[in-house]
Amino acid sequence: MRRFFVFFLLSLGFCLSQTPSSVKKFAVVLQSAEVRSGPSLKFPVLYTASPGEKFQVLGEAGGWVKVRLSDGREGYIWGSYLRVEVERVEVPAPKQPPAGLKPPPPSGSAPVVSKRRSLLPLYIAAGAAVAGGVGYFLFRKGGPLNRGKATLRISSSPSEAVVYIDGQEKCETPCTVEGISPGTHTVKVERELYGKWEREMEFKGHEEYQVEAELSPFAYEPDFCFGSWGSGNGQFDHPWDLTLDEDGNIYVADYSNSRLQKFDPSGNFLFKLDTNFKPTGIKYSPYNQRLYLVLQNDPSGALYWYNLSLSLLGSNSLGLNLPLFMGVDSSGNLYIADAGNASVVKTDENGNLITSWTVERTGSFPMDAEPGQDGKVYVSACGIDKVIVYSSSGNKEMEFSTVIDCPAGIAVDRMGHVYVTAEQEHRVYKFLPDGTYVLDFGERGGGRGQFYVPSGIALDEDGKIYVADSKNHRICIWRITERTITTPTARITVKRRRAGSFKGRTGASKGGGFARPTLPPRRIRK
Secondary structure, three states, X not given: OHHHHXXXXXXXXXXXXXXXXXXXXXXXXXXXEEEEOOOOOOOOXXXXXXXXXXXXXXXXXXXXXXXXXXXXXEEEEEHHHEXXXXXEEEOOOXXXXXXXXXXXXXXXXXXXXXXXXXXXXXXXXXXXXXXHHHHHHHHOOOOXXXXXXXXXXXXXXXXXXXXXXXXXXXXXOOEXXXXXXXXXXXXXXXXXXXXXXXXXXXXXXXXXXXXXXEOOEEEEEEEEEEOOEOOOOOOEOOEEEXXXXXXXXXXXXXXXXXXXXXXXXXXXXXXXXXXXXXXXXXXXXXXXXXXXXXXXXXXXXEEEXXXXXXXXXXXXXXXXXXXXXXXXXXXXXXXXXXXXXOEEEEXXXXXXXXXXXXXXXXXXXXXXXXXXXXXXXXXEEEOOOEEEEEOOOOOEEEEEOOOOOOXXXXXXXXXXXXXXXXOOOOEEEEEOOOOOEEEEEOXXXXXXXXXXXXXXXXXXXXXXXXXXXXXHOEEEEEEEEEEEOOOOEEEEEEEEOOOOOOOEEEEEXXXXXXXXXXXXXXXXXX
């Protein structure tokens, strides 16, 4: 069928070439494009064409189309920016003699008149109409020569986003969707805590589409703070750390008042427990519904655990020297940042030592040790301004972020995002598990949306962030918004599999201005 159609078009073209007309190709500019003096990016730019401009096509060279500009110059435009149109230019017919006069016949012959020849234009027009109809039938969407399926290869930053086509979940990025029928489909890329990218795309058979989506994170805004300086119920004197139970109740290590306080999710005081020493690290374990505590100047260097009514259940002496924050994994194991010994101490749920490892000693000490969902342990090292990543057995795997001035408390959400308080910058940072910067918020001060030496940090299931604002003597909660910090966008590449077409074309799709989040400059310690 295809060979027959090609033969038919060639025959028709031959017939048309015998008529008093000629064919010219013109290129219509689809989007702003540079006209260069040669078929390569290394050649200088002659002219910048605007959408809708039209030039005569002179030829093609490796995906570049040679055109003639309106001022007569010749240049090259990349083919993906053009739509080629074919126009027939009629050649003026020879002048006819005036009415009533006949041209003299050739010497020695008599004039021959053919009535059949006068019907040739009708035959040509009919042939062209038939050719157009056959072409439309064969190459229309879903036609005999366009029944192939399309392929979509899709990736996103960050990865592990869910891909939907026409509302049906297909895969998680990076992934490939095969067998997409030709036509218009809605493609959506969505990840929790990020704005989605969505667009209607036109798919053609036998083509491969590649989408690289840049998702933008949702911003955070201050929700409310509670507490003030003092020693009364609901007041604080340098709250150092905090943790949440499964009901959203808040437990605060009130450092300089040497006590623990418990609050409901709205920040209303419930009850307190006086301690003999200054509490520094407090952590709730969903594994056994216990509340764990370490004390800065406890001579026994012990780990203590309580029930949720703050009644003591047990303790175990570990020889800790200046313990600070700590984390707990899904198996109930504790990871304690033992700053005085420059080490991380790992215990089971009853405080029995499992292992310990030394953190870099040169100019640093560990502040917090928080396990993530991937089995890694994130350790904040104040002094060298790094977050160091270890395996659960203490093997160093990587480190990131030399821009945080004294990283302190760490929290990790269920998607692997790492949240870090920066004591000397008075702000909170958010990173991907590999250390890629996502966003930050806060500044020095005592007002709404400000911190003064933030220390402990905790997260709840709704995405809220709880921060111990130590020198403002309060606990502050930040909520996630439905506003992204930039506009999600995507780069789309199309590769044709049929011979004789351009190799590819690219373009960007977005819903407004886009700027990839960039790492902020290092801030001067205040």
